[in-house]
Amino acid sequence: MNLRSLTGFLTYDLLDDTHLRALDDLITAARNALPIQTARLAFPQPPRLDDLTRWARDLQAACRAHHIDYVSLGALPGDDSRLDVIPTVLANTDAVFASAHIATRAQGISLTAIQRAARVMHQLAETTPQGFGNLRFAALANVQPHSPFFPAAYHDGGAPAFAFATEGAALAVEAFQNANTLDDARTRLIAAIERASENITRVADDLAARFGFRFVGIDFSFAPYPDAARSIGAAIERALGAPFGEHGTLFITAFITDCIQRARFPRTGFCGVMFPVLEDATLAARTPAFTLDDLLLYATVCGTGLDTVPLPGDTSEDALAAILLDLATLAIKLNKPLTARLMPIPSLRAGDETTFDFEYFARARVMDVRARALKIFATDQRIRFVTKDE
DSSP states (O other): OOEEEEEEEOOGGGOSHHHHHHHHHHHHHHHHHSOEEEEEEEOSSOOOOSOHHHHHHHHHHHHHHTTOOEEEEEEEETTOGGGGGHHHHHHTOSSEEEEEEEEETTTEEEHHHHHHHHHHHHHHHHHSGGGGGGGGEEEEESOOTTOOSTTTOOOOSSSOEEEEEEOTHHHHHHHHHHOSSHHHHHHHHHHHHHHHHHHHHHHHHHHHHHHOOEEEEEEOOBOOOSSGGGOHHHHHHHHHTSOTTSTTHHHHHHHHHHHHHHSOSOBOSOOSBOOBGGGOHHHHHTGGGOOHHHHHHHHTTSSOEEEEEEEETTOOHHHHHHHHHHHHHHHHHHTOOEEEEEEEETTOOTTOBOOOOOTTOOOOBOOOOOOOOOGGGGSOOEEOOOOTTO
């Protein structure tokens, strides 16, 4: 099993050569011990500067000099005016990520934040080739700090820290391939998670002691890679005996999530099943057979929400906002973290094939959108729901 990333967390007042060099040394030591795809760095939220774009380019260059592949500016409050410049920042960089909070348990769902996030997505679709800039922006609903997965990653503002993100879909494929019953599959999958986590934790504890960074945990999520052996969609189909998206998909999704929840390991972030449509070969191939509503349904029993979803190029800001509103509602009512990376693709319509030239994307069909302007967005307010644990 590969590790999707090692993500370091710093505050901007510690953005100096000393701390970047320490993180560089930690990354080198970690890569000598573990199969890590990418090294990343995340901050609490962007600073208030007159020229955030130039600053982001300089930050990107500094990270590359220290063998850090990607950097997240952090998570902005969704109603923050700095969101207006994020499309420009991302259009002028290629390794910088950002995100925005659209809902939190403490403050509820912000209609203004949802509209601002939808505007960022719409502008990125218009200003970056094939709308690819939306890969590096997400709307966050009820997401806590220290997930190592991008674009959701942001720091809590405390001492330097690091976490690991897994690419665990292959474990599910193997468990369902070799098991005779669901009980057998559960036993195999939990054991595989705990074996992998034990090895990661042993290395992490050593890194924390040597380099002075807090180890904040493992986001042991079943993230895929676009081939069948590392496809969460393939794992579900193997267990179900039917194509992804048919009835029973919800059950197997919940079953895998339950295995992650039963396993013992130091956890952070989502620790769930991820359905990034463009990053999973099986999901990409099945795009004509399931809908956005299906993905929202699966999000109720897993993580992380709506991820790398290919949408028609003419999807409006209003339609994007309506989709984000439903996602935020699930996150708050169910008290679970959910994110949205929605990717309107210019000139493509529902049913057209995507053609991204990107190692981590498979070819998929653009999904249909059944959303329109909602009159509730004419108001500027936050909505709180009473939940069962309040």
